[in-house]
Amino acid sequence: MQKPQRRCEPAQWIQANEHAKQAKSHLLALTAYSDRRLRSDWLKEDGDMLTYEVDVADGTFPSLTPSLPEVSWDEREIHDLFGYIPQGHPDMRPLIRTPRWPRKFFPMIMEAPQFVPGDECDVGNPPRVVDGDGVTIMTVGPTHAGIIESGHFVFSIMGENVLHLDLHLFQNHRGVESWLQGLPVTSVAAVVSRICGADTVSHQVNWTMAVEHLAGQEPRPEVVQQRLLLLESERVLNHLNDLAQIPAGVGFAVANQRAMAMKEMWQRAMHQLTGHRLLFDTVSPHRTVRIEPSLLLTLIAEMRQVWAPWRKWVEGHHGFQDRMAGTGVVTQEEAWRLGAQGVVARASGLGFDARLLTPGYGDLDWIPACESRGDVAARFRVRLHEVEESWRILEQVARNLIGAPDPESSGVGVILPDLSGDITTYTESPHGLNAHVISLDHGRVRRYHVRSGTFRNWPLMVKAVSGGAVGDFPLINKSFELCYSCTDR
Amino acid sequence: MGHHSHSRSLQCRHVDAGSCNGCEQELNALTGSFYDMQHVGLDIVASPRHADALIVTGPVSDTMMTPLRAVWAALPRPKRLVALGDCAAGYGVFQGAYATRGGVEGSMRPPDVVIRGCPPTPAEILQGLTAVMDTLLEPSSFIDSQPSADLVEARRIPPLEQPRGDQTPGDVGEREI
Ligand code: SF4
Numbered sequence: 001m002q003k004p005q006r007r008c009e010p011a012q013w014i015q016a017n018e019h020a021k022q023a024k025s026h027l028l029a030l031t032a033y034s035d036r037r038l039r040s041d042w043l044k045e046d047g048d049m050l051t052y053e054v055d056v057a058d059g060t061f062p063s064l065t066p067s068l069p070e071v072s073w074d075e076r077e078i079h080d081l082f083g084y085i086p087q088g089h090p091d092m093r094p095l096i097r098t099p100r101w102p103r104k105f106f107p108m109i110m111e112a113p114q115f116v117p118g119d120e121c122d123v124g125n126p127p128r129v130v131d132g133d134g135v136t137i138m139t140v141g142p143t144h145a146g147i148i149e150s151g152h153f154v155f156s157i158m159g160e161n162v163l164h165l166d167l168h169l170f171q172n173h174r175g176v177e178s179w180l181q182g183l184p185v186t187s188v189a190a191v192v193s194r195i196c197g198a199d200t201v202s203h204q205v206n207w208t209m210a211v212e213h214l215a216g217q218e219p220r221p222e223v224v225q226q227r228l229l230l231l232e233s234e235r236v237l238n239h240l241n242d243l244a245q246i247p248a249g250v251g252f253a254v255a256n257q258r259a260m261a262m263k264e265m266w267q268r269a270m271h272q273l274t275g276h277r278l279l280f281d282t283v284s285p286h287r288t289v290r291i292e293p294s295l296l297l298t299l300i301a302e303m304r305q306v307w308a309p310w311r312k313w314v315e316g317h318h319g320f321q322d323r324m325a326g327t328g329v330v331t332q333e334e335a336w337r338l339g340a341q342g343v344v345a346r347a348s349g350l351g352f353d354a355r356l357l358t359p360g361y362g363d364l365d366w367i368p369a370c371e372s373r374g375d376v377a378a379r380f381r382v383r384l385h386e387v388e389e390s391w392r393i394l395e396q397v398a399r400n401l402i403g404a405p406d407p408e409s410s411g412v413g414v415i416l417p418d419l420s421g422d423i424t425t426y427t428e429s430p431h432g433l434n435a436h437v438i439s440l441d442h443g444r445v446r447r448y449h450v451r452s453g454t455f456r457n458w459p460l461m462v463k464a465v466s467g468g469a470v471g472d473f474p475l476i477n478k479s480f481e482l483c484y485s486c487t488d489r
Numbered sequence: 490m491g492h493h494s495h496s497r498s499l500q501c502r503h504v505d506a507g508s509c510n511g512c513e514q515e516l517n518a519l520t521g522s523f524y525d526m527q528h529v530g531l532d533i534v535a536s537p538r539h540a541d542a543l544i545v546t547g548p549v550s551d552t553m554m555t556p557l558r559a560v561w562a563a564l565p566r567p568k569r570l571v572a573l574g575d576c577a578a579g580y581g582v583f584q585g586a587y588a589t590r591g592g593v594e595g596s597m598r599p600p601d602v603v604i605r606g607c608p609p610t611p612a613e614i615l616q617g618l619t620a621v622m623d624t625l626l627e628p629s630s631f632i633d634s635q636p637s638a639d640l641v642e643a644r645r646i647p648p649l650e651q652p653r654g655d656q657t658p659g660d661v662g663e664r665e666i
Contacts, residue, residue, distance in 0.1 A: 098552055107587050143504045143556050145535030147517045150505045150553055171552045172507045179586035191582045197511030197608070241514070260521040267518070277610060278511050485509045488550075 005039070005051045010062055013054040017042075018067050020050055026352060027339055028426055028435035029451040030064070030074040032056070032082045034109045040064075041424045041437060047357040049424060056084045063089040070339030070456060081108040081177075094125050096170045096488075107178050127166040130156035135163065138470070142171045149484035160469045165462045172488035180448040185211065185419055188445060189284035192436075195450055196486035197278055198241075201227075201234040202429030203450070203486075204283040206436040211285040214421045214440060219288075222404040224360045225397050229291045230274070230282050231427065232390040232397075237266050237279070238430035239383040239390070242343075242481040246380050247314065249475035250323045255314050262306055269299045293398035300391045311384060324377035328464035328476030331374055338460050341432025341453035344480060347382045348374035354428035366393050376479040418442045429453060431483060452486035498530035499622040501571070502540035502564065506557050506596075507550030507589065511608040512574035516544065518611040531618050537563035542621050548576040548589040549596040558597060569621050572600035573614065575607045 008016050017040055021027070025042040028049070032038050038061055042050040054061055063086035065072045075086040076095035083106040086092075129137050141152040152168035180191055192207045193200050205227055212219055219227075244259030267277040273291045274282050282289040314320060330340065335348035345352055346369045353368040355361045369385040371378035419440050426435040432453015439447040461480045465473055505513060516533075519526040526532065534540050537560045549557065561570065572593040575581040577600075579592030590596040601624060604617035 100551070142553065143560055147503050147513050147520070147533055148505065149508065149510050149513060150556075171556075172505065172547065172550050173552060173588050174507050174548060174550050174583045175586040175588040176583065179583065194509045194511070194582050194607070197509040197514060200511075257522055260518075261523065264518055264521055264523045271610075278514065278608070280511070280607065483510055484505075485507075488507075 005053050008052050008054045010054055010057065013052065013062050014064055014067060016052050017064050020044075020052075021068055025050060026354075026433070027068075027070060028424060028433070029437045029449055030071050030078070031437040031447070031449040032078040032084060032108070033439075033447055034082070036084075038078070038084070039437070041435065043354075043357070043426065051424070059083065060085040060087045062087055065089050065091075069337060070459075073455065073459065074451075080106075082106055083109065093128070096173050097125075099125065107175055108181075125168065127154035127168060128164070129154060129166065130158075130163045134158050142168075151484055155470060155473075157470050160471065162465050162468055162470050162473070165465050167458060167462060169458065169484060170488045172484050174489065176489040177448055177450065180445050183445050185285075185440065185443050185445070188448075190281065193280050193284075195489065196452065196454075196483055197280075198238050198483050199234065199429035199431055199434060199452070199486060201230045201279050201283060202427045202434045203436070204281075205231060205427050206425040206434060207438070208283050208285050208288075209425045209427075210423045210436060210438045211419065213423050213425070214419050215285075215416050222401060223288050225401055225404075226288045226290055227283055228360050228397050229293075229296065229394060229401075230279060230289070231429075232394050233266075233270060233274075233291070233296075234279055235390045235430045236387055236394075237263065237270065239387045240266055242430075242478070243380065243383050243387070245478040245481055246324070246376065246475070247320060249478035250320065252317075252320055255310075255317070255320065258306075258310050262303065262310065265303065265306070266299075269295075273299075291398075293401040296394060296398045300395060304391070307387070315384075321377065323475065324380055324479075325375060326373075327376045327472050328468060328479060329374045330460050330464050332372070334463055335374065335460065338463070339456045340460050341456045342428070342430070343369075343379055343382045343386070344432070344457045344460055347371045347378035354426055354433045358427065361393075364393055364396050376475055379479040416443070431481070431486075432457060434486070450486065450489060452483075454482045454484075455487045457482055458487060497622060498532070499542055499618060499625065500532050500534045500540050501542045501544050501618070502535075502537045502560060503533055503544045503546070504553070504557050504560050506545055506547040506553040506577070507583070508547035508574065508576060512546040512576070515608045515611050516546070516573065516614055519614060524611050524615060526615065526618075529615070529619065530622065531615075537561075538565065540564050540568070541625060542569040542571055542618075544571045544573050544618075545577045545593050545600070546573045548579075548581055548583045548586070548592055551588040551590055554590050554596045561597060567625065569601045569624060570598065571617070571621055572603045573617075574609060575605055578603045578605055580605070581607065 020042040025044045028041040028043050030040050036056040037053055039051060039053045044050055061084060063075055065075055066088055073095060075089055078084050080095055080097040136157050138155040138157055142150045150171040154166040155162055156164040188207060192203050195203045240263040244256050247255035271277045273295060274289045330348045332349035335345050335350050349372040351370045366389045369382040371382055420442055422439045424437045426433055434453055435451045437449040457480055464476050543561050543564055572578045577593050579594050583589055593600045602617055602621045604614055606613055
C-alpha cells in the first residue's frame, strides 16, 4: 500500500491532481501538515495509490477547487485549522471556525491549545441566503425536535420550492484530529473506534491495517476473514437502520417500525456474537474479535425470514414508491464531479465500490450494486441489494471459517514502541469510502487525518434538495442518511 | 408548573452536543417496538417547553454549548438534567480535545442523573430515565422554583439575531422569568 510520493512545484500542483481525476482515479484525501505542506492521495482504478505533495511556501497554496470542486470543503477546512490560504478558492467563508475563535487561533499548528473562548458570542457564521421578494428563510437546528445529531440548515424557499440550502455543519466539531496528535499508538484504537458510531468497524480496520503495514506484519488469512465478517455485519446494521429511516421520511410508520425491529434483532445478535451492540472495539492491531461462524449462519437464516416479506411489502407499496421515484435526484455527472461516495455514488450510475480493491473480497461471489436514476428510490434499492449481498458474503466467509483457528491472539501483538512512517488506508463503510492518512513518529501519532465518505456526500445532498419541494427534504435527507460525527470530527 | 409531578410520565428533549451518534442510536432504539418507551410513560418531545427533562449526549462541543444552555433555560421548572453516555458524563475518549467543554457538568452544571456506558444499552437508558421519573415525584423537585444559577448563567447569553424556527429557542433565556 506504500507508494512513491511525487513532489510538485506549486505551478504543477493543479495540473497533477486534475490529471489524476481525468484518469478516473478516486480522491482519498487532501491532507495538510503543520510543517507547511499538503498532500493528495488518489486511488487509481487498478487499486494502486498515487500521492502528490506540495509545499505551502508562503502560507498559501494554489486552490484545486476551481477545477476539482469536490475539495472545496477540504480546502476551507485546511484554511480554518492550519491558516494556509488556498489561492483562488471561490468561497472562503469559514467552515469549522466560529466567531468565538481568536483571530490567530489555528488549532492544528499550535503546540498547546490556547483556546479560551468567551461564551457571549453568536453561535455560527452568517448563512448564505437568496435575497428577493417572496423569498422566505427557514432555519432548522442546530438542535432538533427528535433524536438526531446536531446540524444547522438554512433554507431559502419560495412557496414550496427550495431555492438554496446552506449547510452549517461542524457543530459537533470536537477537535478529534488534534486530539489524536501525540497519542502513543497503544491509545489510538479506542478513540478511532468512536470517530463515528455508525461506521466504527471501518475506522477501526483502517487504523489496524495502517499499524500492520508499518510494522511489516501481514495478518493471517483467517484474521482478514474475521474482519470481513465485522465489516459486513456493520453494513447490514447500518443499511437496516437507513432503510428504516427512509419510510419514516414520508410518515410510513409501519415500514419504519418493522425495519427498526430488524435492526434491533441484528444488534442483539451482534451483542451476543461480538460483545458490543454497535461493534465498538472489535478490531485493533492486537485483536480481532471472533464471530462464531455457525451462529452467524443461523442468524442470517432467521433474518431472511423477516426480511423477505418486509422487502416484498415495501417494494409493492405504490404510495411509498411514488414518493421516492424522481425525488432528490443526483445526476451521474454531478456525482462524479463532486466525488460522491458509497450508496450515493452507486445510486447515480457510478459503479465504484472500494471492496472491489480490498483484500479478501476478490475471491467471493457477490455483485456490487449499481442503479442509474440517482433518486431516493435508487438509493433505497441500492441498500436493499447490498443487505442481501452482505448476507451472501457473510455466509460464504462463515462457511470458510468453520473450524478455523481463533484469531484472538493473532494480531500484531505488542505494538512496536518506535513505529514510524506514513501510510494511507481505506475501507468501504456503509456510508462510503473512509480514508485515514496517518503519520507515526517513534510510536506516537504525528498526524492523523480522517476523511469519511459522508463528508463528500453532504454537498451532493444540497444539490438533491435544491429545486425540489421543501416537504421532500426529510425524505431526501433520510435517503442520504449522512452522519455528522465523522464529518465534523 | 409541576404538571407532571402527580403523573408517572416523563417528557424529554434531546440535544446532541458532539456525540459519535452511538448514544443517539441506542436512545432511538427505545422508540421502537422492542422497548416501546411510551408504554412506560416516556417520550421525546419536539419543544423544550413541553419537556420535563433534557437528555444530553456528547462531550459538549464548544459550538453546541450555547444552544444547549439555551434549550436548558427553555425547559419549565421543575426540570431534570440527564447526561447520557460516558462523553456527556465527562469521561469519554474525547475529553480534553480542544473544542470540548467537559461534558454536562463542565459546560453547565452537575446533571441530576447520569447514565454511564459507551453507549449505554437501551435497557440501561430505560432504567436511567425511569430513575429520573422517580426523582420528579420527590418533593425536592419543587425546591428550585426560584431562578437558579443555571438560569442566571443562561441569561448571560444574548438573544440570537436570526429567528431559528421553533427548535432553537434562542431568546428564551430572556423570556423565562
Ligand atoms: S459515550 Fe460513547 S457512544 Fe456515546 S457519544 Fe460518547 S463515544 Fe459515542
